[in-house]
Structures are given as structure tokens and as C-alpha cells.
Amino acid sequence: MGIIIVLLVGIVAAMHFYFMWMEMFAWTTVGKRTFKMMDPSLFEKTKLLAANQGLYNGFLATGLIWSLLIQDIRWSQNIGMFFLSCVVAAGLYGWYTVSYRLFIIQGLPAFIALCLLILTRI
Helix, strand or coil, X not given: CCHHHHXXXXXXXXXXXXXXXXXXXXXXXXXXXXXXXXXXXHHHHCHHHHHHHHHHHHHHHHHHXXXXXXXXXXXXXXXXXXXXHHHHHHHHXXXXXXXXXXXXXXXXXXXXXXXXXXXXXX
């Protein structure tokens, strides 16, 4: 993978580690400041749901980091494409169900990295 792709994948992974932290450990504080459109009384009630969602974001981030550590270039690309595709799918679903901003923040960086990764395989 080229340096630009590695940087983009690293950024997407870092973002998802941040999402994991916020949803698992700071939902009632940072989450409340981030998701201002939600009724503040819901944060304590949805704490366990957010933690579960955070765990999945951690899996995505870990998979992306794993893709950067694989020595075999084809396997590295394949694993990277899989996890980037998962992030893009999550971003698209967030756009559909919540707001287009979710795709811009979460899905667009992954989509750009995925496109560049695909182009390097051609």
C-alpha cells in the first residue's frame, strides 16, 4: 500500500478508536456534547446500547490496523478493502437512518481510501 493509503487507513482507524472510546466510556459526557439532537435524558438510558456499538467500532479499527501490519501485499489489500467496505456500509446506513453528516464524517474518508486501494490493484 502506498503512503497516502496507509495514512488514510490509519486516520479511519483512529477515528473508529475514538468512536469506540466515546461510545463505550464517555457516552454520557462526550456523547451528549456530540449528539446534541438527542434528548439529554436518553444518554444514561442508552449507555449499554452505545457501549455495544462502540465495541463494533473497535472491531473495525482493529481490522484496519491489522490490514496495515500484514506483510503480504495482496492479503493486506484484501483485508483493508473488507474493513473499509464495512465502514462505508456503516456510513451509508447512518446517512439513511440518521443524517448525511454521518456519512461525511465516517464513510467518506473510508470511501476515498477504498477507492485508492482499489485503483492500486488495477
